[in-house]
Amino acid sequence: MDVPGVAARTGAKGRLQVVDGDAKVLIEDFDLGKLPMPQSANSGIEQLLDIMISLKLADLPLELTGIEINNGELTASGLVKTAD
Numbered sequence: 001m002d003v004p005g006v007a008a009r010t011g012a013k014g015r016l017q018v019v020d021g022d023a024k025v026l027i028e029d030f031d032l033g034k035l036p037m038p039q040s041a042n043s044g045i046e047q048l049l050d051i052m053i054s055l056k057l058a059d060l061p062l063e064l065t066g067i068e069i070n071n072g073e074l075t076a077s078g079l080v081k082t083a084d
Helices: 040-057
Strands: 010-019 022-032 062-070 073-080
Touching: 010 040, 010 062, 022 040, 022 062
Parallel strands: none
Antiparallel strands: 010 022, 062 073
8 A cells, every 4th residue: 555655565454344334444464664563553544444434435325235345446335325
């Protein structure tokens, strides 16, 4: 992943899942160059990614039922919400 301002190899390994109709990110491993990162950093990265994904999906009238990433593409599936 490219991170502006950080001249280090940065990477995250995790998975996406749907919890109560919301996309959630579960980080299994996060690396920032050769720096040893504490396990607690994973939850901070998860929260940041959850916010980014929820902002991207906020305008969709969709209750998520599934989400996956393949070949660099995010695919979301769900049920269309009706207007009240």
